[in-house]
Every structure is written in C-alpha cells, then in structure tokens.
Amino acid sequence: MGGSSPNCLRDSLRQALHRREAKLCRRKLTVLPSSSVDFSSNDFLSLSTSPAFRARFLNHLKRAPPLHPFASGGSRLLDGNSAYAEELEEFIATFHNAPSGLIFNSGYDANVGVLSTIPQPGDIIVYDELIHASAHEGMRLSRAGKRVKFAHSSPEGLEAVLQSQILADPQLRDGQRNVFIVVESVYSMDGDVAPIADFLEVVERLLPRKNGYFIVDEAHATGVFGPRGAGVVQQLGVEDRIFIRMHTFGKALASHGAIVLCCSDTRDYLINYARTLIYTTALGFPMLASIRSAYELLAEGETVQLQRTLGQLIVYFRTRLESLSAWGSSIFEVDHFTNSPIFSLRSRVPRQLASVCQQEGYIVRAIMPPTVPVGRERVRVCLHAGNTMEEIDGLIKTIETWLQQTEKKTARL
Numbered sequence: 001m002g003g004s005s006p007n008c009l010r011d012s013l014r015q016a017l018h019r020r021e022a023k024l025c026r027r028k029l030t031v032l033p034s035s036s037v038d039f040s041s042n043d044f045l046s047l048s049t050s051p052a053f054r055a056r057f058l059n060h061l062k063r064a065p066p067l068h069p070f071a072s073g074g075s076r077l078l079d080g081n082s083a084y085a086e087e088l089e090e091f092i093a094t095f096h097n098a099p100s101g102l103i104f105n106s107g108y109d110a111n112v113g114v115l116s117t118i119p120q121p122g123d124i125i126v127y128d129e130l131i132h133a134s135a136h137e138g139m140r141l142s143r144a145g146k147r148v149k150f151a152h153s154s155p156e157g158l159e160a161v162l163q164s165q166i167l168a169d170p171q172l173r174d175g176q177r178n179v180f181i182v183v184e185s186v187y188s189m190d191g192d193v194a195p196i197a198d199f200l201e202v203v204e205r206l207l208p209r210k211n212g213y214f215i216v217d218e219a220h221a222t223g224v225f226g227p228r229g230a231g232v233v234q235q236l237g238v239e240d241r242i243f244i245r246m247h248t249f250g251k252a253l254a255s256h257g258a259i260v261l262c263c264s265d266t267r268d269y270l271i272n273y274a275r276t277l278i279y280t281t282a283l284g285f286p287m288l289a290s291i292r293s294a295y296e297l298l299a300e301g302e303t304v305q306l307q308r309t310l311g312q313l314i315v316y317f318r319t320r321l322e323s324l325s326a327w328g329s330s331i332f333e334v335d336h337f338t339n340s341p342i343f344s345l346r347s348r349v350p351r352q353l354a355s356v357c358q359q360e361g362y363i364v365r366a367i368m369p370p371t372v373p374v375g376r377e378r379v380r381v382c383l384h385a386g387n388t389m390e391e392i393d394g395l396i397k398t399i400e401t402w403l404q405q406t407e408k409k410t411a412r413l
C-alpha cells in the first residue's frame, strides 16, 4: 500500500484528461457573466425569470401550514411521500391525458428507472441512434435480451431493424416476447421532431399482436410543443398508442425532476423495482410546489402566449440566419427544423465561434463529441420566449463578423 497507488491513479486520470484535451473535447465547468444574453439554456419559455411563475411559486410556499416540512424526509417508499406529491402526479397525468404518473428526481433517473426494469429477459429494445445518454444508461442495466439501434428518425430504418429481428425470433411475431421502441419526441442537440405517427404505423403493421411498446422521451417538447405545451404525443392525439411518456421539469418548466406517464400497473411495478426511485431521497415540498406552479400555468393556458412569442422568434432567427447563407462555406452550416427553438450551427471550429459569441455577451455553447458524433460538432443555439429581436440581431452580427474575418484569414493561407 502506501503512496504509490494514489499517484498512479492520478496519473491515469490526468492522462485521460490530456487525451481529451488533445482531441479538443475536454469538458470544463464554466460560469458566464449573468449579464450575458441567454442563447443556450433549456429555459425555452423563460419561465425561470417569469414574474407570474415566481408569484405563483412563492404563493404555494406561503400557503403551506406552519411547520409543514420543507425537506423531503426520505425515499418515496419511506418518509418522502406526501398527499401533495400524489395529488401533483394526478394533476399532471390529467393534464397529459394519461392514466397515471410517477415523479422521479430527474429525467435521467426516470429513463434509467424505466429502461432498467420494464423490458424483461428475452425482450428487445430498438432505439433511435441519437437517443439521450440516460436512455443508454438504462438500457445498459436492462435485462432485455438485445438492444438494437436504428438510423436517426428513420421509419425505414426502424422497419428494417424490426423485420430482421422478427425473422430471427418467431416469438416476437407470435407476441410472446416484447419489443420496446425508444425515441425522443424532440432531439436535444438537433431539435428535430421524431416522425412518431410513421413509427406507430410501422410498428403496428409489423407487430399486429400489439407487443410493440413505445417509450417516448418528451424532455425537450414539454412546455414548448403541442396544445398548451403538452408535448408532441398529444399534438398528434396518439396518447393511447404510447406505452410510456416521460416529461421533464428541468427544461421549459423552470423546475427539476420528471414524470413517467403510464398505466397504473406499470406505475406500481416501477414503485417496486425502479432503483432510481427507491434508493434516493424524493423531491421535497419546495420543488414539488415549483413543478405544481409550472403545470398550473400550462393548464390555465398562461404559457400559450410565451409559446407564440417563441414561435415568432424562431421564424425571425431562421430568416436572419438565411442572410448568412452566403457564408455557407466549409466553415459554417445551419441545421434547423421548423418550430424548434434549438438550432445547430455546424462549424469545424465550434469552440472558436462559441468563444467569440461569449466575448460579445451572448451565451452559446460548443457541443463536442462524445455528446454528439464525431464530425457533427456544432454551436447549439437555443431561443427563449424572453429573447428579443435586438438580441437576435446582435448575435447574428457577431457571427457574421466572425465569418468575414475567418474567411479572410483562410483566403490568406
């Protein structure tokens, strides 16, 4: 024992970090000035700074009886449960037109809880290749016999994978084994909306015994897409054909945590088996009150105007970006999908572009592998209901100046 092994460990940790540094993908925590303009966070409705949200939240806190515990008290299965939490689950489930809901401490925990427990031995998970890291973590822990990816947002890709799995395993065709199809409704890095209706058509045609179960992660759709921000599944009116929906509260809802919307048997099963629910301290009253405040605003239609404003800003930013298309050279390319507040500015030097924008007071972030595949590095720009057209003009001007200077430098080489 003694001093050598800790040094050895530290050396290997440092080497790993140096390798990341060399590949320009070492992650660092950063704090940007609060005076900077937010073009980065997932606070799409700007609810976190909304006076209406703050007033409602504080009112919920104030209305709590004296000595009402502000701390959680334990796991949901022990002292962390409350009538308030259960009523909130019912309220959210009703809003989402779902039979029941179960709150987890985060979307990460919800995905891990669902995917690690629900697929049974012999079942198959078929997932979109760009699915979030938390879904990968859940699948890694799952007892499913196989996990197979399909090409991003491709109904043809899903069909090809399903067909080959059904050919290989007659029990799938007979309905004796289950297939779980895991997708996001809006992808976090590209902002594209999944073709859920087409996926449903493929799965219901190939698995007529109804043993194809959809798990849809609505993290980036919550509050932003669908009627009163209820999500893409409700926009399509296909709630009944989706086995599990997962909505997170940490993005547009200015809170923390997530809900799994499912039937009551599935809810019960998760309460019994999901370790990310059982072995962790549940959310305390203040966070539940925050989630309640956000959902009340959604349910009362108070966020619809924010959704509209965001929609107008999306159109404006897209039009302004088109004015930069003359620069659509090797150093800059824009990926954007209609209605999405997430824009991907692809560049070979995303860190440089992000840093220039940050110096000018605009928070945007470079997204590097392994968060996105190699070759898909980008600067991710997120719009918010609280952004202004002037701020967008300022960001566009900064990008334009950078492009002009970079092109000049490249031409001189």
Ligand SMILES: Cc1ncc(COP(=O)(O)O)c(C=O)c1O
Pocket (backbone or CB within 6 Å): 105, 106, 107, 108, 109, 111, 132, 134, 184, 188, 217, 219, 220, 248, 249, 250, 257, 258
């Ligand atoms: C698609 C998706 N699912 C799940 C999560 C995890 O949610 P949370 O931040 O609540 O843990 C995220 C967060 O980045 C996400 O983008």
